[in-house]
Amino acid sequence: MQAMQYELTLPADYDMDVIRDRVARLGHLLDDWDGLGVKAYLMRERGTHGSPVNQYAPFYLWNTVEGMNSFLFGGPFQGLVGDFGRPAARQWTGLAYEEGTAADADAAFAVRQRRPVPEGVPLTEFAAQTAEETRRLAGRDGAVLVAAAVDTARWELVHFSLCSHRDPAATGARDAGGEVFQVLHLSQPGRKTLRRGRRW
Template sequence: MHAMQYEITLPADYDMGIIRERVAAKGHLLDDFPGLGAKAYLIRERGVDDSPVNQYAPFYLWNTPEGMNSFLWGPGFQGIVDDFGRPEVQHWTGLAFAEGSAGSAAKSAVRRRSRIPARTHLGGMAEELAQEAGRLARQEGAIYAATAVDPRTWEVLQFSVWDHTPPKAAGDVFQVLHLSAPERGLLPRGRQW
């Protein structure tokens, strides 16, 4: 599993209705995209859920590198580049994935990023992070949870999708406008090593 996200930060007075309309018109185009486990079409609005910015920031879980590459080198990502410029694409290698039990529509997502201290035992830390993904997914209203790491910067990413906005969420809270999940059932469960 590969996790991927790009963030397009928009002006403070940007009409976020434009992004909502874009997702309403185009979100379904990835509903059957080969190699895609899940794509959460995410926004943050300045002043909502403590967000300091207006932002469009889709988050992807890929089953295959071929699917990810097909998207990045294909017309889907080129449309983003044409409309907003080429954003930096962040990516992480998967540590764990867990399905939640919520069956209703996705409403919010929480992303938490943190650095791994230099003296941390990596194997023990990875096991703890995998268990945390499972704990998150077992909470009421959780749709799924994933944990990944960027070994270039030793950054941990914890990501979860919810059918509500969790109170006191630890991390950046996003609104989910659409969830494409053509191969979510194929994402490997539990720890991924």
């Protein structure tokens, strides 16, 4: 599993209905994309759920590198590049994945929690703790799915959660300082083949 995300930070007065309309028109194009586990079409709106910015920030869980590369270099990504410029696409290597207590529900919002991998802690111990935390987050009321991945260039961990509640505060999902995104659409052609549990 490979996680990927890019962020388009937009002007403070940007009409975010442009993003909503874009996703409504184009979101279905990845509903059957080979090699894709999940793509969450995410948006933050200035002043909503504590967001300081307007932002479009899709998050991907890839089953295969080939699927990711065919998206980035095979055409579809170029449409976004043509409209907004080419964003940096962050990538993280998957450590753990879990289906949540509300796995069959529609995702209403996402929470992204990022933190550095601490110095002085054995990486085997850190990875085991991360897998346990992923299970704990997936056990929360309203959790749809949870993934954990690490960027070994920056030694940064990301926990990504999808939740069914309309109110993020209802799950306590922000208690670790996570950033909250609205889910506009969810493409999940390979979600059932994302292996649950740890990835080592």
